[in-house]
Amino acid sequence: xxxxxxxxxxxxxxxxxxxxxxxxxxxxxxxxxxxxxxxxxxxxxxxxxxxxxxxxxxxxxxxxxxxx
Numbered sequence: 001x002x003x004x005x006x007x008x009x010x011x012x013x014x015x016x017x018x019x020x021x022x023x024x025x026x027x028x029x030x031x032x033x034x035x036x037x038x039x040x041x042x043x044x045x046x047x048x049x050x051x052x053x054x055x056x057x058x059x060x061x062x063x064x065x066x067x068x
Contacts, residue, residue, distance in 0.1 A: 012034050014032065
């Protein structure tokens with residue numbers, strides 16, 4: 001993970017993801033900094049972001065990914 005490398009080097013790092021919208025296949029560019037700032041360039045796509053609601057008291061899987 002690049003952020004671990006940044007912590008070890010005591011440097012700020014950024015990671016850029018090039019992807020595409022799963023619905024319209026238009027390009028997306030997402031940049032995340034080691035300070036958790038982010039920038040989304042989705043001018044070609046109407047990007048939507050969601051956060052799944054998880055009841056951690058009822059979660060029995062070892063990872064939330066296993067339940068989705």
